[in-house]
Amino acid sequence: MVLWLQKEICLKARPRGFHLVTHEIVQQLPELAQFEVGLVHLWIQHTSASLSINENADPNVRLDFERFFNRLAPEGEPYYRHNDEGPDDLPAHFKSSLLGCELTIPVRQGDLNMGIWQGIYLGEHRNHAGSRQLVATIQGQPKSE
Template sequence: MWQQTLITLRARPRGFHLVTDEIVAGLRELRECRIGLLHVWLQHTSASLTVNENADPAVRRDFERFFNRLVPQGRDGYEHDDEGPDDLPAHFKASLLGCQLTLPVTNGRLALGTWQGIYLGEHRDAGGARRVLATLQGEGHDR
């Protein structure tokens, strides 16, 4: 079984956002997969994907504060600012976290841990909708 789907995530404000449900909702075929892997590729250079805490929203707010301290906006010395002062800092953050994840699939569900969820790191002030190319590979249920 191989399936590839382009999922458009709704626009979000700057910050870290749980998108697990939105990604799963875009993958009808996931339910048919007994065992496999889901690879998700974010088609952008100013946002990121990572897996972390899915229960306490304070973790996502702390992520935003941490990365803003690590890569501050408005510092002199950045040459690339074609789209505004958040442009290059967004690229730095996206490179630090990455744009892809590979997740296990078991019995039609993502085999995430109890407290794990997929984060979209939106690093632009107005990033807009984001596209994720999801490639599912695995074995279907016996019929």
């Protein structure tokens, strides 16, 4: 038997940068405990933020990510046309497209089956963003009773 579950979860507002959100996501998905094996798909419903998986121990990695992507997609370039919401608007869309809006993570024995040094990053690419909405879809084999 395969079980499907979908729900929307909300991540609290954060400042611009890369933030570990693994714990916040798992806290809002107690239904994970029902699954022996499966997949969780996470989809961020925004075009100016991103999701990725990377280093969860050294906070310097997240700072370096921010510096790297700011150099890759700088603000205020004279050839940008889309700047309706400020100079961080188009660069935020570039970063979101480069990093992506979705993740698929294996589930094993009721928990995310990631490596010991892996964590889920929210890439917040706007200077003044609010909370971020995710759609979590879990598919898998339920634990036997």
